[in-house]
Amino acid sequence: MLSRRVKAAMKPPKLFRWIRRKIRGKEPSGPTWHRAAVGGHWDTIGRLQFAFLESRGLQPQHYLLDVGCGSLRGGLHFIRHLDAGHYFGIDHEQALLDAGREVELAGARLEHKDPQLFRSDDFDLSLLPPDRTFEFALAQSLFTHLTPDMIDLCLAKVMPRLAPGGTFYATFQESEDGTIDPGKPHRWRTQERRGTHYPFLMFENLARKANVSVEYIGDWHHPRQQMMLAFRA
């Protein structure tokens, strides 16, 4: 065991740590880190997602796939509404999934709703029961963190899992000048992007490649002006 004094001496100097924090941004910490880590606006964006899918016909007997579900900001509302075992969430960050289950789900006393949570970096839906299909899929604030190649992969994995007549809703930050801007690396989740801006045309091209259709729904009152898309087989 290193003594406290030795450990203190090994820490990067204060100035260095200050500069690193300025460059990388401050990774959320504290008991509600998992709410900040998915972008905050916990209640507003959680309820907004639920109200949106409910307005599109989500009923308790339906199955929902929440792609990039994070710590269950929207998930909690969906889980409450859906029949037990009908909510499936997938995310690449285990700590967010754990916080969603251990803090949020337990706090809301919804464990009996038996949500199915999976960790994958590449939307590996072979982890799910092979015959499970979904009337609804949602990617809220996911495409805003992905490169076009990863969006392509996500469509290729999710679309075959839609039930007949099912829809995959996804939000994105729209490019104003028609250019494809994949933003910069995320400050601490380095395999993600931040500040992406994509034109609808890019999604039309990706949808054509995946042999599916895409509808521009546009403004759905997201507080950060993310626009909504609907992909259908």
Ligand SMILES: C[S@@+](CC[C@H](N)C(=O)[O-])C[C@H]1O[C@@H](n2cnc3c(N)ncnc32)[C@H](O)[C@@H]1O
């Ligand atoms: C801004 S958060 C939104 C989370 C959730 N949809 C919500 O509304 O609270 C983006 C989420 O996408 C997840 N994510 C990013 N890239 C991913 C990938 N390649 N596969 C799975 N999840 C990913 C992140 O871990 C994070 O939980």
